[in-house]
Amino acid sequence: MFPGLPDEVRERIHQIDVPFNTYGLDRFGISRDTLAWFYGFLTPFYRHYFQIQTAGIEHVPKAGRAMIIGNHSGGIPVDASMVMTSLFLDMDPPRHTHGMVEKFAQKWPIVSQIFSRMGQLAGLPEHAVQLLESERILLVFPEGARGTGKLYQDRYRLVRFGTGFMRLALKTRTPIVPFAFVGGEEALPTIAHSRILAQLTGAPYWPIPPWVIPWPMPVPCRIHYGEPMTFEGDGNESDEDIEARVVEVRERITELMREGLEALELPIPEHLGMDLEERA
């Protein structure tokens, strides 16, 4: 089965925490073959191209529901696929991560098909609840697509965090594992946005790096996971109460970004973790 795949990937795909039926499919439409292909494709990027350093992976629960929350960075969101690969390669047993995909991508032929065979469902609260109640791991970037639309000069700032993830975590009693992804802004620094290409593809942004084609450079990146955070509540708190908890997560992610940048010996921008509109 799966010729041409590294042995490591082939073994791990059979240990992954997804209950497949006779056809290698799960109830959300994930296909084992597609996953094997996907992780097989990403493994060299993870190990060699970006040389991802992972710290604190032990903070990700070995079983049961969890929400992984972090900063979004670098034009094309390589952060999502690298976080997924880190849970696949660096956890024992490996775990599969469900991302929440922007709705525009569901309209693209082929792309939407691949996303759904990998369990990357449209970013809807219904999906988040269904996945968490099935004891899956959910990856959420509370900055949303706007997070990837940061210019290089604004690297490691954070755009306003949505609060939906916190209500969902409280409602479904899910622990939050904060993480920082650093290096992504250096891998694909966005110097400008192309409005025309964004409109043509229906994407919210089309990033233009200095080398024009939006393809990330092989710079070392680091994923820094923090200890799980659990919050008391049922998700029906006032906006103000929710916002306070979101700020806690955001501050934790900012700290993790600082630790990550230090570990990579990258300069720490003065505006680290600040709102996009705030000046340093």
Next chain:
Amino acid sequence: MKVLITGISGALARKVAVRLATAGHTVLGLDRRPWPDAPDNIEVFEADLRKRPAEDVFRLHRPDAVIHMGTVTHLSAATEERYRINLHGTRAVFEHGNQYGVGQTLFIGRHTVYGAAPDAPLYHSESDPPLGASTYPALSDLVAADLFAGSALWQWPEMCTSVLRIVYVLGPSQRGTLASYLSGPFVPTVLGFDPLFHFMHEEDAAHAIVLALEARLRGVYNVAGPQPVPISVLARVIGKRTLPLPEPLFHRALGKFGLPWLPRGAESHVKYPVVIDGSRFEAETGFAPEWSEKATMESFRWPG
């Protein structure tokens, strides 16, 4: 219990009728179409639900319960006719039921009322809005009939009404909406899309309807089958090949080259999934599908 089944000559309705008769109920049927080899213990009246003789069946036989399976899709009726059957027929069932003392009415609806769209969730719950008509106009009358049946819960509160939204039914009878889509040598799909299809075995569907009747369910319920599968897997397992067509060509090619015809807007249901959560129904009736997705597909492939 005396049970009247409207649309009894349909493939699924016949199975429900036989199950009820075997369980000792008195079964009557109403349909414009004949059921030539109906069992002796099932009395079938050939009449149009919207015409006077149908009302006479209610008046003379006074059924305790009615199972309304007399709605139609684009497959069996043209648009105007379909509106009349689905909307006026459904109203007639409830009005006659109310007038002639029917205590319980089951409306057998479809899971497609939720509609298929890029931003629709998987596993619809009963509280999700039925948006089927927004992308697929040919479903508008079925959505309206479903909602009308739901309105019986407050219009005629003394009648016990349940609306069942059942996934596609598949099985050896080779009949039904999904079966006709799968009927040709090639299954037309939209290039680059491979949505999950949610279906159940026809025997499981018949069993679920009988359970709903016996449990005197009240309200709107999804009735789901085993795990949904992508259309590519469905086609492969039933021994067919998919014919992925670029979207601009999809509608033009339908009805030609041995491909099935589908109304405008049907492509949304071939691009995006309609998957439902049947857990409420299962909790209240103890229903669990006996046929796995594999067994269901294979029973369709090899009806013998």
